[in-house]
Amino acid sequence: MQALKTYIVEDSQVIRDDLIATLEELGPVEVVGTAEDESTAVQWLTRPSSRFDLVIVDIFLKGGSGLGVLRAASALPQRRNVVVLSNYATEDIRRKCLELGADRVFDKSNEIEALIVYCGRLAAGETGHGALA
Template sequence: MPPHPLKTYIVEDSRVIRENLIATLEELVPAEVVGVAEDESTAVQWLMAPQHAVELVIVDIFLKGGSGLGVLRTMQDQQPRHRMVVLSNYTTPEMRRKCLALGADRVFDKSYDIDALIAYCSQLQVATGSTHS
């Protein structure tokens, strides 16, 4: 039986990065990208809708409108809580602290942490896959 794909939502304003990330996740994890947003308000509206079940949300910090920090801030008190990771080029120690304080599970740098992101997603996929049949 094939593994249960990791239901993932991506908040990223660069179409090129988004498409490359989707292809990479679907090929290597496996993940199923169930939605995308380019701005904070679209992401929050989608994530708050009860019919949208996801296991992982990948958020960039700088978006077309609003920010990934706003997405994290809004979602940190929601139940059930989504696993949230940040994938950004702006991962200074201060920004990492801020993201983690707002509920991010992990912070990855786009330039050099893609392998670590894939490993994290694969571990999460195995963990969540065992609860679905």
């Protein structure tokens, strides 16, 4: 199984470091870059040289928001897998994220295991939105 080249957009250094360690240890994930604000993430994602399979986005960032990152990712010429990982995964936030092109929305407090399973299914070749529907 090929590791998913994953880009993480998360403003908290502690959470970002823990997430990277967890995903790379327990899932088929290779983190290829990170950002803590919307503009850095959008610049990296829209560069033609950037290679990635999955983007994991938090909603609240140091600058801008994850919603702007979702908009930029959905406008990319090639479809990418994009998920939201947030402490604010309310029904309204989930609905808005899905409208903006997120494949799934995971709650940081109790759905990390579901995110790991999702990554495994993506790496096994299942499609993004149906990989854990």
